[in-house]
Amino acid sequence: MDTELKRTLQVLIVENNDVDRAVLINMLSKAPYGSFQISATDSLQETFELLKQSLVDVVLLDLNIKDSNGIDTLKRLHGRYPQLAVVVNTGEYQDDLGLRAVTMGAQDYLIKGMYKSYGLVKALYYAIERKKAETELHKAMDELKEMQAQLIRAEKMNVVGGVASGIAHEVKNPLATILYGVEYLNTVLKDGDDKIELTLRSIKDAAYKANSIIKDLLDFASLSDIKRDLCPIERTIEQGLVLTHHQCEKFQIKIVKHFATNLPNVLIDKNRIEQVVVDLILNAIAVMKNGGTLTIRTTRKIFDRSDISVASNLTDSIAVGEDVLIVDFEDTGKGIPDEYLEKIFDPFFTTHRAAGGVGLGLSIARTIMDSHGGMIDLANKEDKQGARARLVFKVNGK
Amino acid sequence: MTEPKRILIVDDEVGFTEMVKLNLEDTGRFLVRIENDSTRAFETALGYRPELILLDIIMPEMEGPDVLCQLRENEQTAQIPIIFLTATVRKSEVNQEDGFISGYPFLAKPCTVEELIQAIDQNI
Ligand SMILES: Nc1ncnc2c1ncn2[C@@H]1O[C@H](COP(=O)(O)OP(=O)(O)O)[C@@H](O)[C@H]1O
Numbered sequence: 465m466d467t468e469l470k471r472t473l474q475v476l477i478v479e480n481n482d483v484d485r486a487v488l489i490n491m492l493s494k495a496p497y498g499s500f501q502i503s504a505t506d507s508l509q510e511t512f513e514l515l516k517q518s519l520v521d522v523v524l525l526d527l528n529i530k531d532s533n534g535i536d537t538l539k540r541l542h543g544r545y546p547q548l549a550v551v552v553n554t555g556e557y558q559d560d561l562g563l564r565a566v567t568m569g570a571q572d573y574l575i576k577g578m579y580k581s582y583g584l585v586k587a588l589y590y591a592i593e594r595k596k597a598e599t600e601l602h603k604a605m606d607e608l609k610e611m612q613a614q615l616i617r618a619e620k621m622n623v624v625g626g627v628a629s630g631i632a633h634e635v636k637n638p639l640a641t642i643l644y645g646v647e648y649l650n651t652v653l654k655d656g657d658d659k660i661e662l663t664l665r666s667i668k669d670a671a672y673k674a675n676s677i678i679k680d681l682l683d684f685a686s687l688s689d690i691k692r693d694l695c696p697i698e699r700t701i702e703q704g705l706v707l708t709h710h711q712c713e714k715f716q717i718k719i720v721k722h723f724a725t726n727l728p729n730v731l732i733d734k735n736r737i738e739q740v741v742v743d744l745i746l747n748a749i750a751v752m753k754n755g756g757t758l759t760i761r762t763t764r765k766i767f768d769r770s771d772i773s774v775a776s777n778l779t780d781s782i783a784v785g786e787d788v789l790i791v792d793f794e795d796t797g798k799g800i801p802d803e804y805l806e807k808i809f810d811p812f813f814t815t816h817r818a819a820g821g822v823g824l825g826l827s828i829a830r831t832i833m834d835s836h837g838g839m840i841d842l843a844n845k846e847d848k849q850g851a852r853a854r855l856v857f858k859v860n861g862k
Numbered sequence: 863m864t865e866p867k868r869i870l871i872v873d874d875e876v877g878f879t880e881m882v883k884l885n886l887e888d889t890g891r892f893l894v895r896i897e898n899d900s901t902r903a904f905e906t907a908l909g910y911r912p913e914l915i916l917l918d919i920i921m922p923e924m925e926g927p928d929v930l931c932q933l934r935e936n937e938q939t940a941q942i943p944i945i946f947l948t949a950t951v952r953k954s955e956v957n958q959e960d961g962f963i964s965g966y967p968f969l970a971k972p973c974t975v976e977e978l979i980q981a982i983d984q985n986i
């Protein structure tokens with residue numbers, strides 16, 4: 465409070481009764497302590513204008529003014545400026561009004577004629593302090609929530625990781641037995657009929673499918689051992705495209721590349737990032753089964769908040785102002801429903817279960833990007849015609 | 863016709879070893895002896911004198927690398943080529959150079975019979 469006292473407070477008086485306003489200004493000028501710079505208005509409309517133009521520490525708000533009445537006045541002000549300290553100053557005495565005002569965003573309330581200079585000034589200072597404490601509390605709460613989300617994610621990963629390596633060994637052995645059994649029958653029943661052939665092929669496909677699920681799980685479990693070198697990112701993207709080429713052709717997906725020139729190399733584990741690239745391409749293909757366009761774009765820029773959507777922004781590994789390299793994968797699929805945006809990175813969340821989706825792609829991709837000190841983001845494109853997956857790498861990654 | 867090559871497979875997964883035997887012997891090029899108990903692998907190798915050993919890594923009682931040490935300590939078995947066969951290995955777990963575990967070739971289960979035969983031919 466000491467430093468606050470030395471500073472001139474910017475007070476905005478919102479009051480449409482000339483007399484009341486004069487009284488308030490007079491009281492503040494005679495205040496026992498503090499110094500105030502006062503501005504005044506009689507409407508909510510002009511209040512918003514003034515708040516846009518200049519910094520205000522605290523608003524002294526009459527609820528019944530030219531263009532607004534009752535508790536609604538506070539609601540509208542608080543809705544637009546939730547960070548603002550507000551002291552309600554009302555003429556009509558109602559029992560519960562004070563309480564309601566305080567629950568609706570005001571820090572204090574005064575009843576006209578019931579206070580003197582000292583009470584007024586005290587209310588203003590206290591309101592500012594309360595607002596500060598409240599803001600900090602909110603910030604701490606947000607951080608806590610975020611930490612909790614991260615913990616839950618980490619916990620899920622741990623459980624999956626531990627179980628995965630155990631399962632892998634136990635499952636791969638019988639799978640290998642099944643596959644060798646099928647191979648043997650294939651050679652013995654070389655001229656078998658179609659039904660036998662179909663049966664054997666189905667068994668084999670099923671075994672390979674199970675094997676690839678196990679492989680996903682293992683990848684998930686082994687994300688700690690990454691090995692990074694300085695690499696050109698385009699090469700890894702091209703590599704991912706080669707691996708998915710067949711799929712892209714099958715579903716008639718056109719690939720458009722916008723690669724920026726003279727990009728610096730980035731510090732990555734090629735194999736891991738290639739895996740991320742493949743996952744993102746496969747996700748795009750999964751929503752463009754009737755054809756479409758996948759645009760891959762690379763950009764170097766200075767990172768700012770708007771580069772990442774809110775839903776994905778759980779880990780703050782890259783600070784605003786850092787030199788980054790961004791890789792975008794834009795598809796022309798159906799986009800991501802809003803209610804899924806928060807879940808798509810969860811292990812085992814998939815909307816493609818029927819088509820064989822396991823739901824590990826994005827959680828693995830995120831873990832890989834985390835371990836690179838980078839970020840991954842998924843959002844709907846601005847034109848709403850599909851989704852955009854984005855990878856952000858630090859140019860001078862450590 | 864050349865003599866079939868003698869192969870020893872040491873793996874606790876009974877069904878798997880049977881299938882390896884069936885597939886390899888079916889080609890007419892190999893003779894396969896199965897050992898499902900890794901603690902007896904050394905003795906079996908000493909008696910059978912295989913030209914190559916397929917060795918599982920994770921087995922109860924005694925693991926693949928320990929069997930390998932036993933084999934290397936005896937001059938009669940020290941020179942027998944080894945291929946590790948394992949269900950847990952991922953590429954990233956294997957020492958830098960692709961396809962080798964501490965200097966020995968390995969195959970990740972499940973691999974195709976073709977890959978298995980190719981690896982045997984390369985190492986025998
Ligand atoms: N490009 C995209 N467009 C629309 N939805 C997507 C896209 N990428 C991912 N998703 C959503 O995120 C879910 C999870 O993706 P992922 O973790 O890769 O698992 P999977 O691909 O096995 O479903 C998908 O099932 C899908 O609902």
Ligand SMILES: [Mg+2]
Nearest residue numbers: 743747825826
């Ligand atoms: Mg996927």
